[in-house]
Amino acid sequence: MTLVVAFQMDKDVVVGKDVSVKFIQEAQIRGHTVFFFTPSQLAIKGTVPIANACLVTVESGALKFGGVQELFLENVNIIFIRQNPPFDMRYITSTYILEKLKNPLIVNNPKFLRDCTEKLLPLLFHDFIPSTLITEDYSMLQDFYREHEDIVLKPLYSYGGNDVMRVKDGIDIKVIVALMVEKYGCPIVAQKFIKNINDDKRILLLDGKPIGVFKRKILSAGEIRTNLRVGSVPEPAELSDRDRNICLAIEHKLTEKGLIFAGIDVLDGYLIEINVTSPCGILEVNRLYNMCLEKKCWDCFEEKFYAKCNS
Structure with a gap:
């Protein structure tokens, strides 16, 4: 059976370095029809989720895009949510829109993409995580630092190692905390450094x-x-x-x-x-x-x- 597949993803993907392209290639091999749209091309018209999407294929090592057309997402069989963070309000809004869909299989479920953020979800499995504190309160972070002496600080909703910092030897973290909170507008993850x-x-x-x-x-x-x-x-x-x-x-x-x-x-x-x-x-x-x-x-x-x- 030929399926209709859609990928919500960033446009600046690199063929040969992105998993999404591998998924598109395999869908193409299986004879499926594949559409592409970015988060900014997603919309809800009245109560109907739609996207300004284009057909996409992988040819000669490059992504080839067709003309833009209005795609009624309820008619799509499988939708992939593949854009990178930041996990901001634009990202969250896209999950609310896609969550309204009843017919498609969505990889991954948009409601739980929103609810199960990547640095918070491990906290459900306390037997397997290092000593962790998540807050933007400087005094609590300072107490955690005093307790462990060697820690890692990272923004809660970033990715790819951005602004991950190790602090030790009594380095003052006040400026680090202030700058990180100002830049990302979210709490900080502090964890005991694992040697x-x-x-x-x-x-x-x-x-x-x-x-x-x-x-x-x-x-x-x-x-x-x-x-x-x-x-x-x-x-x-x-x-x-x-x-x-x-x-x-x-x-x-x-x-x-x-x-x-x-x-x-x-x-x-x-x-x-x-x-x-x-x-x-x-x-x-x-x-x-x-x-x-x-x-x-x-x-x-x-x-x-x-x-x-x-x-």
């Missing part, structure tokens, strides 16, 4: 179960961020017993909330983030293990869609 920073894994989860894992190795001296976008490199890895226990602990929550595709960050056995907005890692797993994870993912997406149709 074994080269034991950092990205684990990909499909319908709550692990389908791929790799380690992110830091190359730059003095760097603490393991994000690939700041220069870390992927290396093969295996799931430890602790990793498997984390996956088992969060599986039900992910499947219950319709968070079909996710990526978790595990640092030295501690659950740091549960990425559900636009998880990456498929390209790295494919290269490291000679796999085509996008095929496995699409098998799951189609199965979920047909099950929804028959429910």
Whole structure:
């Protein structure tokens, strides 16, 4: 059966570096019709969610876009929400609009994208997280700093390692806190610094179960961020017993909330983030293990869609 598929995503994606493009390619291989629109092209007309969308294909290593047309999103079979944070009011508004849809399967469920933000969701699994404080109150952050002496500060709703900072040796955090709150307008995540920073894994989860894992190795001296976008490199890895226990602990929550595709960050056995907005890692797993994870993912997406149709 040919499906109608739509991707809500950023326009500045790079073919060969973006998971969304892999999903588009695989949809194309399966004969599905694929549309593209950005969050700014989403609308609700009266009570009807629509988008100014265009057909998209992958040709000769590039995305090719057709003309813009009004797309009634209730007529789409599967919708992917794949734009990157920031998790701001524009992002939140798009989830409210998409949440009104009844017919499409949406990857991931917009209500729970909104409710289950990536740095807050791990707090539900307190047995697996490092000592954590989330606030913008300077006095509480200062007390946490005094207690642990070596901590990491990061904005709650940013991504990709932006403005992640380690503070230790009695460095005054007052200016850091003030600047971060002013820049992002949200609370700060403070966590006890984990020394074994080269034991950092990205684990990909499909319908709550692990389908791929790799380690992110830091190359730059003095760097603490393991994000690939700041220069870390992927290396093969295996799931430890602790990793498997984390996956088992969060599986039900992910499947219950319709968070079909996710990526978790595990640092030295501690659950740091549960990425559900636009998880990456498929390209790295494919290269490291000679796999085509996008095929496995699409098998799951189609199965979920047909099950929804028959429910």
